[in-house]
Amino acid sequence: MAYSDKVIDHYSNPKNVGTLDKASKSVGTGLVGAPECGDVMRLQIQVDEATGIITDAKFKTFGCGSAIASSSLATEWLKGKSVDEAVKIDNMDLVEELNLPPVKIHCSVLAEDAIKSAINDYRVKNGLAELVFEERIH
């Protein structure tokens, strides 16, 4: 299976690899996947509390090239968005942008889950109710 140029580019030059302070109130952390499944993604957002804008995003991913590319692209898209806009990022947008084959769609689902999980972590830390998302079958 050949990878798309965009996947190769994100894999070779991943954007925003790193760690934010997960104890900080302005940081939301999402950790999804499982080592047994061959994918673990950790995605973090730094939110400006006054404006609700995501000023920084970082990731670390254990997984295949498509999982790394999905999380790298997700962090790119998160930066500059408001938290409310970020919730709307759909995995199929990642699939389209990265040209993922059907067998790799679960990588994009995982990235979407990581975004939602990070946002909820941020919301809970700031006294907001957790958003409820529809259960998905991966």
Add this chain to the structure above:
Amino acid sequence: MLKLPIYLDHNSTTPMDPRVLEAMIPYFTENFGNAASRNHSFGWHAEEAVDYAREQIAQLIGADPKEIIFTSGATEGDNLGIKGVYEMYASKGNHIITCTTEHKAVLDTCKHLEKLGAEVTYLEVQPDGLIDLKELEAAMRPTTILVAIMYANNEIGVVQPVKEIGAIAKKHGALFFTDAVQAVGKIPVDVIADGIDIMAFTAHKMYGPKGVGALYVRRKNPRVKVTAQMDGGGHERGMRSGTLNVPGIVGFGKAAEIARTDMAADTERISKLRDKLENALKQIDETYVNGNPAHRLPHVSNISFKYVEGEGLMMGFNKDIALSSGSACTSASLEPSYVLKALGLGDDLAHSSLRFGLGRYTTEEQIDFTIKAVSETVLKLREMSPLWEMFKEGVDIDAIQWAHH
């Protein structure tokens, strides 16, 4: 000059030795006869060539040429050997013993026979990949007709205690079948000394052509017969019908001859390179070699690089280096290698494994390049791995409640 890409997947297939190709060429054009044509010189030439190849192959495994049945490859050999015994010896019993790390051609054949009424025992392997002989002994029943245990494993290269297995089977009156596709031509295999009754192997794993293999079927002590799985002209002593693939068989014979004459020198050179590769990669933290290191093929090394995922790892160098991973992501099933799981490795280590298969044309320069590329990619991906970060911080990863999906 280092030529890229580097091929380190010799357990999948091998390049054909140019000496093999040279031997084959006349049998496509001038000597194109059907080896079963008994009444003209075209047929005689073809038959003569096939008989010569039969001798070359028999010599490699210590067999009599009449004991070699040509097939299309080891998958056919596994099917013919196991199904053929099941049918031929139905009056004696219906129990087969095999093990969980066999090739799918053996496992799925056994599963197929279970549907037809066979009872199959799947022996677990020990953490080093070898079966426990006591368990084998305990699994033998009066109805056991066949013990089917591979000679050497395709993923981790461990070599089973074949001689002891053969002796146990014989003691209990069962036949011993072995899938020796990874072993023949790589390490000394002797069907007499090893007590093998039926053995499947193939040309393309030993620098011969694809599409041709052989089934060794013992003729003495005991005389073994397998029921043919294809009806037809009754070729190969009635056990395998179909016009013989004469050029392929000629190539197979040549490959067997070269394997026999070059084995000692090849093994010495290749195992040194394998050890160099393995020792260098073991220097990386949290790296584990899978399978018994002493009872192992000389050209294989299977290594898990904890906290990085195999497919992601390969992507770092698969432009330049061809090898295989036990990672789920390399297959459509999303399940990691069942062989590594059978060793008791967690799924995470199975996902993190690479199989290096060296070969006759592997050079030291290629190994040096591979050591560098793999090491660099492991380090790079660990910097990107949340699991590595947790490990470094002392977080117990196994204690985390992961959401399985």
